[in-house]
Amino acid sequence: MLFKVCADIVLLTHFAFVIFAVLGGFIVLWKNRAAWIHVPVVLWSSVVNLASWVCPLTPLENWFLAKAGQSGYRGGFVQHYIDPLVYPAGMPRDMELIAGISVLVWNAAVYAVVLIRRRKRGR
Numbered sequence: 001m002l003f004k005v006c007a008d009i010v011l012l013t014h015f016a017f018v019i020f021a022v023l024g025g026f027i028v029l030w031k032n033r034a035a036w037i038h039v040p041v042v043l044w045s046s047v048v049n050l051a052s053w054v055c056p057l058t059p060l061e062n063w064f065l066a067k068a069g070q071s072g073y074r075g076g077f078v079q080h081y082i083d084p085l086v087y088p089a090g091m092p093r094d095m096e097l098i099a100g101i102s103v104l105v106w107n108a109a110v111y112a113v114v115l116i117r118r119r120k121r122g123r
């Protein structure tokens with residue numbers, strides 16, 4: 001039971017990480033200091049998508065699942081939990097690239113707003 005709880009904690013942490021990578025810019029709009037955490041998260045999540053890497057949280061979750069007597073999964077977190085909802089036949093590689101680039105572009109736009117707001121306050 002403990003290993004299953006640990007697997008669930010890793011799953012929730014992984015999901016929160018992905019959400020923070022995509023939407024954390026809104027926190028940065030509110031508190032600029034959050035950028036010190038958000039920028040590395042965005043860069044990591046984008047590189048993982050663009051390079052088709054597996055985040056270290058995935059093998060950790062699979063390890064806990066195996067210890068709990070359950071089967072793990074192949075591939076990454078997004079491919080296992082999110083892709084089936086959006087792409088039942090599987091996410092094409094082009095869409096992985098678009099996802100990685102989109103996170104970068106979206107957050108670059110948010111940070112542009114942050115910089116514009118800071119310059120206006122500085123005057």
